[in-house]
Amino acid sequence: MNSVLQLIMEGESLTTAQMAEVLKISHEEVEKQLAQLKEQGKVLGWRPILNPDMDENSVRAVIEVKISPEREGGFDRLAQRISQFEQVENCYLMSGGYDLLLFVRAQNLRKVAAFVYERLATIGGVVSTSTHFILRPYKEQGFLLSGQQGNPDKPMISA
Amino acid sequence: MKDNSQRFVAQHVAGIPRSGIRDFFSIAAEMKDAISLGIGEPDFVTPWHIREAAIYALEKGKTSYTDNRGLLALRREISKYVEKRFEVSYSPETEILVGVGVSENIDLALRALLNPGDKVLYHEPCYVSYSPSVALAFGEAIAVPTFAKDNFAITPEALINAWQPGCKILMLNFPTNPTGGTVDKKALEKIAAFVVEKDMVVISDEIYSELTFEGEHTSIASMPGMRERTILLHGFSKAFAMTGFRIGYACAPAAIIEAMMKIHQYCMMCAPILSQEAAIEALRNGESAMLEMREQYHRRRDYVVARFNELGLPCHLPRGSFYAFPDISSAGLSSMEFATRVIHEAKVAMVPGTAFGPSGAGFVRAAFSTSYENLIEATERLGRWLDKNRK
Numbered sequence: 337m338n339s340v341l342q343l344i345m346e347g348e349s350l351t352t353a354q355m356a357e358v359l360k361i362s363h364e365e366v367e368k369q370l371a372q373l374k375e376q377g378k379v380l381g382w383r384p385i386l387n388p389d390m391d392e393n394s395v396r397a398v399i400e401v402k403i404s405p406e407r408e409g410g411f412d413r414l415a416q417r418i419s420q421f422e423q424v425e426n427c428y429l430m431s432g433g434y435d436l437l438l439f440v441r442a443q444n445l446r447k448v449a450a451f452v453y454e455r456l457a458t459i460g461g462v463v464s465t466s467t468h469f470i471l472r473p474y475k476e477q478g479f480l481l482s483g484q485q486g487n488p489d490k491p492m493i494s495a
Numbered sequence: 496m497k498d499n500s501q502r503f504v505a506q507h508v509a510g511i512p513r514s515g516i517r518d519f520f521s522i523a524a525e526m527k528d529a530i531s532l533g534i535g536e537p538d539f540v541t542p543w544h545i546r547e548a549a550i551y552a553l554e555k556g557k558t559s560y561t562d563n564r565g566l567l568a569l570r571r572e573i574s575k576y577v578e579k580r581f582e583v584s585y586s587p588e589t590e591i592l593v594g595v596g597v598s599e600n601i602d603l604a605l606r607a608l609l610n611p612g613d614k615v616l617y618h619e620p621c622y623v624s625y626s627p628s629v630a631l632a633f634g635e636a637i638a639v640p641t642f643a644k645d646n647f648a649i650t651p652e653a654l655i656n657a658w659q660p661g662c663k664i665l666m667l668n669f670p671t672n673p674t675g676g677t678v679d680k681k682a683l684e685k686i687a688a689f690v691v692e693k694d695m696v697v698i699s700d701e702i703y704s705e706l707t708f709e710g711e712h713t714s715i716a717s718m719p720g721m722r723e724r725t726i727l728l729h730g731f732s733k734a735f736a737m738t739g740f741r742i743g744y745a746c747a748p749a750a751i752i753e754a755m756m757k758i759h760q761y762c763m764m765c766a767p768i769l770s771q772e773a774a775i776e777a778l779r780n781g782e783s784a785m786l787e788m789r790e791q792y793h794r795r796r797d798y799v800v801a802r803f804n805e806l807g808l809p810c811h812l813p814r815g816s817f818y819a820f821p822d823i824s825s826a827g828l829s830s831m832e833f834a835t836r837v838i839h840e841a842k843v844a845m846v847p848g849t850a851f852g853p854s855g856a857g858f859v860r861a862a863f864s865t866s867y868e869n870l871i872e873a874t875e876r877l878g879r880w881l882d883k884n885r886k
């Protein structure tokens with residue numbers, strides 16, 4: 337793996353100058369590796385991982401969608417079309433009881449509902465939907481939300 | 496009322512000097528806003544699958560004593576692990592003892608082997624418990640100083656020079672706490688040959704062996720003539736980030752294990768069963784998490800050692816452990832003064848080298864078992880402090 341990527345994946349927030357120091361490479365090299373990652377498409381973008389518990393302005397839902405496959409392209413056209421909606425944060429083709437799994441975010445419950453019955457369910461080829469609202473997050477993209485891990489009273493110095 | 500109870504304390508215990516850094520520890524404990532490079536344990540929490548195994552054991556009602564030597568299943572795993580890693584094989588039935596950390600096993604080994612007045616050679620700077628443990632077992636500890644120029648490895652010549660009649664045990668700890676020193680195979684072979692010649696026993700504390708960054712760790716137990724005279728001590732605290740589980744083990748010939756067992760069975764009975772269950776999980780499935788942690792220590796080491804050198808605090812490259820041991824003599828202060836001023840004025844906690852024996856003078860121990868963010872900020876603070884306080 338690209339050494340800059342490996343460092344970032346460890347989850348500490350370091351400036352590119354600090355990354356250069358830690359990795360013992362030049363600042364330019366860090367920038368170059370970052371640019372490369374985007375160019376190769378390995379990294380799609382950079383954004384912080386927000387704590388959903390602190391976000392009072394949106395609700396999230398998971399939607400299972402059944403669609404009818406098409407003669408050419410199978411599920412791709414519909415999946416790509418559904419992915420276009422800004423409310424859809426993730427969209428996956430699944431094996432099993434339904435076809436697409438969507439992670440959807442909107443300002444409130446009503447707006448999620450409106451998205452489902454006005455936008456999603458009305459698309460030709462969408463057979464059925466099943467919407468589940470997310471009630472409480474416990475882990476977000478690898479980060480536990482149950483508070484600090486480890487012993488906060490660990491002595492400052494030990495042998 | 497005045498406490499007069501000191502008069503009841505046994506002479507040999509009263510005679511053990513109060514650890515020179517206890518005062519420093521109390522100062523450090525108050526400095527809540529300092530960044531600590533003083534912690535001698537992993538910053539990682541024990542990998543979840545290991546914690547989960549302990550929880551599962553608790554759920555299953557595993558709350559009893561175990562065989563004094565430890566669960567047979569654990570001793571079997573230890574036997575396999577040690578054979579693979581150290582290339583020496585030990586019988587799970589008779590040659591392995593599970594105890595409460597390497598700490599307990601050090602004490603057991605010394606008490607099992609020493610007659611009053613027997614001499615014990617050890618290299619210094621070293622882990623704080625060695626010389627007091629020897630004294631508590633009525634032995635006489637003889638330090639062999641090691642130096643930065645040798646990467647804090649004990650040289651065969653220094654050992655031969657320090658030897659005197661009555662020396663029964665040689666204690667080794669590679670990679671070393673506090674220096675990160677290791678010893679190369681050739682030198683270790685010479686040391687082994689000398690130990691055989693003088694018919695000594697080696698207590699080899701290899702607790703940091705997995706955290707060797709360059710080259711392979713070699714155990715002295717695997718060298719010719721050594722298995723019969725080595726007590727190999729190892730544990731889970733460092734490599735698997737399990738300090739709080741308090742579990743470690745000794746591998747040695749049956750008669751020695753039996754002698755250690757006699758003491759262990761009366762003073763400890765057995766290691767906690769939950770920790771033993773967790774240890775089984777660590778040995779069966781812990782390798783990948785362990786390697787990931789090692790990788791992080793490795794990179795942090797490269798960073799922090801380079802920074803110390805840039806700051807004009809010459810620092811040898813520790814080949815193992817999570818400790819750097821920079822030379823601070825250019826600041827013109829003793830280790831204790833330096834560490835005390837730096838914690839107060841720069842708000843960075845490090846342990847004075849003299850905590851690990853007089854030959855640690857002129858050095859401090861900086862543990863890099865902490866985040867990059869902390870390492871970066873700590874070395875920056877140290878740099879600013881040095882600029883101000885060094886002519």
Ligand SMILES: Cc1ncc(COP(=O)(O)O)c(C=O)c1O
Pocket residue numbers: 495535595596597598599622668671672700702730731732738741742743
């Ligand atoms: C060299 C050395 N030996 C033994 C120990 C104690 O280990 P345990 O937690 O297994 O008792 C330590 C802990 O710092 C150590 O550094």
